[in-house]
Amino acid sequence: MFKLTNIKKTFKDKKNIVSALDGVTFEIKSGEIFGIIGKSGVGKSTLLKILSFQSTYDEGEFIFLDKDTKNLTHHEQRQLLLETSYIHQSFSLLYNLSVLENIALPLILRGISKKEALEKSKKMLSYVGLIHKEKEYPITLSGGEAQRISIARALVTQPKVIYADEPTSSLDDATAYEILSLLKQINQEFKTTIIFVSHQTELVKYLCDRVLLLEKGKIKRLAEVKNTKELVTDYESIIWGDENVWSNLYSNW
Numbered sequence: 001m002f003k004l005t006n007i008k009k010t011f012k013d014k015k016n017i018v019s020a021l022d023g024v025t026f027e028i029k030s031g032e033i034f035g036i037i038g039k040s041g042v043g044k045s046t047l048l049k050i051l052s053f054q055s056t057y058d059e060g061e062f063i064f065l066d067k068d069t070k071n072l073t074h075h076e077q078r079q080l081l082l083e084t085s086y087i088h089q090s091f092s093l094l095y096n097l098s099v100l101e102n103i104a105l106p107l108i109l110r111g112i113s114k115k116e117a118l119e120k121s122k123k124m125l126s127y128v129g130l131i132h133k134e135k136e137y138p139i140t141l142s143g144g145e146a147q148r149i150s151i152a153r154a155l156v157t158q159p160k161v162i163y164a165d166e167p168t169s170s171l172d173d174a175t176a177y178e179i180l181s182l183l184k185q186i187n188q189e190f191k192t193t194i195i196f197v198s199h200q201t202e203l204v205k206y207l208c209d210r211v212l213l214l215e216k217g218k219i220k221r222l223a224e225v226k227n228t229k230e231l232v233t234d235y236e237s238i239i240w241g242d243e244n245v246w247s248n249l250y251s252n253w
């Protein structure tokens with residue numbers, strides 16, 4: 001689905017030239033949950049911005065859905081973008097729209113009638129378990145609820161890929177696992193490719209099929225993770241349950 005070959009990206013400020021990505025080559029397969037990790041400043045955000053078409057690259061080749069992304073027309077780029085969705089650490093909900101309207105927004109922006117958009121959004125709201133919140137405004141939501149709404153909004157357009165940029169960084173552990181379980185469920189049910197950037201290593205191990213470790217703009221390691229396929233539905237069971245998810249996570253890394 002994604003094929004990057006020798007991607008390079010530098011930033012220039014008044015004094016320095018910073019090599020943010022220095023010859024990065026890898027592929028992401030359709031239906032995969034792919035993690036990107038590394039210390040602060042190694043190039044994770046730069047890579048995610050390139051993968052999600054928010055930033056250009058200086059050298060190399062980036063193929064997405066069999067299309068070379070270098071010389072796309074505005075229309076071609078928009079068509080590719082329509083296959084993608086993004087969830088953020090800060091949820092990025094619009095606070096003057098209701099929960100349901102937030103979810104419907106990407107559909108309305110794509111020209112779908114408000115009636116149809118709201119119907120589809122209600123289904124998504126049920127899917128993420130928050131139909132009782134449809135008339136509420138984001139200010140009333142907990143962090144976990146807000147992220148579920150943001151996931152519903154990402155999913156309502158039936159994207160081929162969801163970019164998840166530190167989506168659990170501002171959540172407590174239990175809620176973070178619930179959110180990752182939801183992403184795992186989405187991946188299993190809809191075959192959505194998920195690209196997950198996080199510094200929370202245990203969560204990366206829980207969620208991802210393969211993980212890319214960046215160091216100073218280069219790939220240090222790219223390997224499969226023997227993650228558990230279980231969905232975490234009950235936090236207590238993680239710690240005290242017979243099926244000890246924690247020990248699976250730790251022993252397989």
Ligand SMILES: Nc1ncnc2c1ncn2[C@@H]1O[C@H](COP(=O)(O)OP(=O)(O)OP(=O)(O)O)[C@@H](O)[C@H]1O
Binds near residue numbers: 040041042046
């Ligand atoms: N717009 C920019 N202008 C100048 N330098 C930049 C810019 N964006 C990133 N950089 C530099 O590129 C390097 C990689 O930055 P990047 O944000 O990709 O790292 P990161 O791994 O995402 O870090 P963090 O985990 O702290 O977000 C850093 O040295 C950073 O200072």
